[in-house]
Amino acid sequence: MHELGVVIEVVRNVRNVVKQNELSEVESITLQIGQLCSMIPKYVKECYPAAVDGTELEQTELKIEVIPANGLCHQCQQVFNVLEHRSRCPSCDSEKWGLLSGKEFMIKEIAAR
Template sequence: MHEVGVMIEVVKTVENFAKENGLTKIDKLVIQIGELSSMIPRYLEACYPAAVEGTLLQETELKIDILPGNAICKKCNKVFNLIENNNKCPKCGGREWEILCGKEFMIKEIVAC
């Protein structure tokens, strides 16, 4: 479960940002995760309390936004969600596509008091 290490690095990044900007309390941390990324949201949520214990983020709410895993069909140019369509274009049935989005993992927002 690599989510623990990733979440610890996120906490370090947010703490550094807070120190650089003179923040003493953070209310909410918003993370964006693509449907096609290797991160599993429920694992991140599960390890979050341990990652923030004893840090500036200890009382911070974690919010995770899931971004769609979209692709464009190389045959007909239809944009579609890979997961919802089992990696197959719903328009022409093609299985040759290019990923447009869905592999992201980023800190979207840090909400401070």
């Protein structure tokens, strides 16, 4: 499970931000994870308690926003969810499209009190 290593790195980065900005207490951390990202939100959530154990982030809440895997059809310019429509444009049935979103993995927000 590679999620644990990545979540530990996220926690390290958040701790650096907290220190650099002299934040007193972090309430929550929000991650954005794309539907096509290799990180599985469920496993990220399960790894989080181990990653923050013994740190000043131990009591923080982890929030996860899933970013849809959206594609843009090269034929008709329709934006559609690539997974829901099995990589075919629902408007013109084309298989030629470009990915707009869905591979993201980023820290969106660190909410402090």
